[in-house]
Amino acid sequence: MPRPASAQSEQEDNTDLLLIEEYERLNNQLRILQNERQKQTEEFTVKLGKYKKATEILEKENEEIKCLLTLVDSEQNRKQDMKCIEQLKQILKEQDNIQLQIDELKTYGKRLDNETRKIENLIQEKQQI
Known part of the structure; x- marks a missing residue:
């Protein structure tokens, strides 16, 4: 037979429920932030790859131009x-x-x-x- 609920027990249950709800809300927020961070990291990685490729192309062009200038100035x-x-x-x-x-x-x-x-x-x- 269940015990009669005391006022303190009900208050503890309400506090536990509030804490659980807060915990779930924070966990949900954490997942959202982690997903956003992962998405931003992937976007950054893609952009960084493009910048590296562009830099390599520009460096090759720079070397070719230097070579041509050397020939012209010989x-x-x-x-x-x-x-x-x-x-x-x-x-x-x-x-x-x-x-x-x-x-x-x-x-x-x-x-x-x-x-x-x-x-x-x-x-x-x-x-x-």
Whole structure:
């Protein structure tokens, strides 16, 4: 036969129920937080993998660019560039000289034309006399 419930026993039962409910609520919260943490960890791992891959690609490109810069800046290329520059300077000097000769020939041609006209005028004047 069950004992009659005392007021203290009922209060302890209510406290136990409240504690059990609080424990279950906290356990549920803990599971939710653990799931969120696991999800965030997985997302972070995926992002980290993408960043590592991008970094590797950029590092390879950087090495290729450095190699190309080394080739461009090599002593042999600089010597060849200097040789080309000297050739271009020489060609420009020759072009300037040729232009001067052309200008002189034009001036000479104009003088000859003027002298020819003068002589023709003189001839015409003599023929008219």
